[in-house]
Amino acid sequence: MKRYSAFAIAKEALRDHTGWDRAWRRATPKKRYDVVIVGAGGHGLATAYYLGKNFGITNVAVLEKGWLGGGNTGRNTTIIRSNYLQDPSAAIYEKSRSLYETMSQDLNYNVMFSPRGVMMLAQTEHEVRGFKRTAHANALQGVVTEFISPARVKQLVPIMNIDGPRYPVLGALWQARAGTARHDAVAWGYARACSDMGMDIIQKCEVTGVQSDGGRVTGVSTTQGNIACDKLGMVVAGHSGALADMAGFRLPIESVALQALVSEPIKPCMDVVVMANTVHGYLSQSDKGEMVIGGGTDGFNSYTQRGSFHHIEETVRALIETFPMISRLKMLRQWGGIVDITGDRSPILSKTPLGGCFINCGWGTGGFKAIPGSGWAMAELMARGRSPLTDAFGLNRFREGRFVDESVAAGVAH
Numbered sequence: 020m021k022r023y024s025a026f027a028i029a030k031e032a033l034r035d036h037t038g039w040d041r042a043w044r045r046a047t048p049k050k051r052y053d054v055v056i057v058g059a060g061g062h063g064l065a066t067a068y069y070l071g072k073n074f075g076i077t078n079v080a081v082l083e084k085g086w087l088g089g090g091n092t093g094r095n096t097t098i099i100r101s102n103y104l105q106d107p108s109a110a111i112y113e114k115s116r117s118l119y120e121t122m123s124q125d126l127n128y129n130v131m132f133s134p135r136g137v138m139m140l141a142q143t144e145h146e147v148r149g150f151k152r153t154a155h156a157n158a159l160q161g162v163v164t165e166f167i168s169p170a171r172v173k174q175l176v177p178i179m180n181i182d183g184p185r186y187p188v189l190g191a192l193w194q195a196r197a198g199t200a201r202h203d204a205v206a207w208g209y210a211r212a213c214s215d216m217g218m219d220i221i222q223k224c225e226v227t228g229v230q231s232d233g234g235r236v237t238g239v240s241t242t243q244g245n246i247a248c249d250k251l252g253m254v255v256a257g258h259s260g261a262l263a264d265m266a267g268f269r270l271p272i273e274s275v276a277l278q279a280l281v282s283e284p285i286k287p288c289m290d291v292v293v294m295a296n297t298v299h300g301y302l303s304q305s306d307k308g309e310m311v312i313g314g315g316t317d318g319f320n321s322y323t324q325r326g327s328f329h330h331i332e333e334t335v336r337a338l339i340e341t342f343p344m345i346s347r348l349k350m351l352r353q354w355g356g357i358v359d360i361t362g363d364r365s366p367i368l369s370k371t372p373l374g375g376c377f378i379n380c381g382w383g384t385g386g387f388k389a390i391p392g393s394g395w396a397m398a399e400l401m402a403r404g405r406s407p408l409t410d411a412f413g414l415n416r417f418r419e420g421r422f423v424d425e426s427v428a429a430g431v432a433h
């Protein structure tokens with residue numbers, strides 16, 4: 020793989036950019052791989068990458084029914100933070116956040132990680148108590164967060180109205196090294212690095228069945244033929260239930276639409292990310308100047324990748340009290356993704372009832388931030404059969420009642 024650098028750009032500029040390679044090879048499936056990963060979203064690609072980088076397993080195929088990064092990875096609002104309440108969550112999300120800090124250098128691909136700070140507004144007394152509790156928990160977990168006053172909120176985000184009649188701002192949980200990254204670049208960077216290690220990334224290759232023998236996975240049927248494998252990783256977010264069905268087990272999971280929208284581009288006016296959980300909306304400004312707005316999930320299950328109109332109306336209406344300037348903005352685009360939500364709002368990284376078959380799902384509305392940490396942990400789970408980062412997130416927790424309850428920390432889309 021040709022390294023990207025200032026020198027390479029200068030050299031290519033002198034010869035009309037004719038010397039760049041494809042970022043990743045176009046591959047056709049082989050008959051057999053050591054590991055097959057289903058789903059070329061961020062989590063699937065990161066899993067493949069760390070299988071190669073950390074464990075030297077490179078006879079790997081990543082199968083994608085559509086185009087790489089075209090699922091939730093390319094549809095999210097890119098908020099990255101790690102200030103969760105429970106210890107196992109803080110551990111995996113903080114691992115992930117710290118990997119984001121060096122991802123561009125690690126992948127030699129600019130993922131535009133911007134640690135601009137994320138604040139979660141407390142707009143009820145209940146939230147003040149909850150966020151103070153989370154700040155204390157984070158202090159014990161070694162995650163750097165603080166509870167800040169309304170005056171400090173106003174100082175960080177001058178365009179905010181902190182004295183709203185319904186929901187005044189009473190403070191915020193602030194993580195200064197949280198932020199955003201460019202979602203497509205995360206998928207593309209991992210894909211390029213995987214391809215460079217000799218892995219096959221096969222797009223337009225839908226998995227339609229899972230083959231097994233004596234309780235162990237032996238391969239998958241796809242729209243490009245049968246592919247044998249020793250180990251199978253299912254990393255398909257909103258379609259996890261369908262994949263599990265093919266492998267003969269059920270998941271405690273629901274698939275629902277979550278949507279986001281962006282405004283017309285405007286001059287820089289806000290250089291942090293704001294989440295307002297009570298009014299159910301969140302806001303950041305993209306490098307292009309668009310205000311990126313996310314809301315809540317639809318109240319019913321679906322696979323439509325669209326989301327209903329009343330949710331957009333509700334989200335924007337709710338945010339206007341805190342950000343009155345939004346009322347004068349034109350909205351440019353809206354889109355949706357299908358997120359996979361568990362009862363305790365925590366992910367599933369687990370072995371499954373089918374031998375050799377592993378599942379990574381349940382990141383719901385908040386899995387973009389987890390991509391590198393999840394890939395790191397899932398690779399370890401698949402290579403060694405166990406990872407300390409995934410111990411608490413097994414499927415058995417639903418049978419044993421050991422929930423990792425993050426419904427307060429993850430109750431809003433982010």
Ligand SMILES: Cc1cc2nc3c(=O)[nH]c(=O)nc-3n(C[C@H](O)[C@H](O)[C@H](O)COP(=O)(O)OP(=O)(O)OC[C@H]3O[C@@H](n4cnc5c(N)ncnc54)[C@H](O)[C@@H]3O)c2cc1C
Pocket residue numbers: 057058059060061062063082083084085086087088089090091092093094095096097098099224225226227254255256257258262277278279313354355356357358382383384385386387388389432433
């Ligand atoms: C509107 C919106 C806003 C969000 N905002 C944030 C945010 O700000 N911060 C945050 O942390 N998270 C956010 N999220 C959540 C985040 O996007 C997801 O948790 C994360 O991207 C999941 O990544 P993934 O790789 O597991 O899934 P995906 O990116 O969805 O990848 C799964 C892939 O599997 C493929 N697939 C499915 N079935 C098959 C099959 N049978 N065969 C082959 N391939 C298959 C799909 O085509 C897809 O490409 C948001 C999500 C949405 C929808």
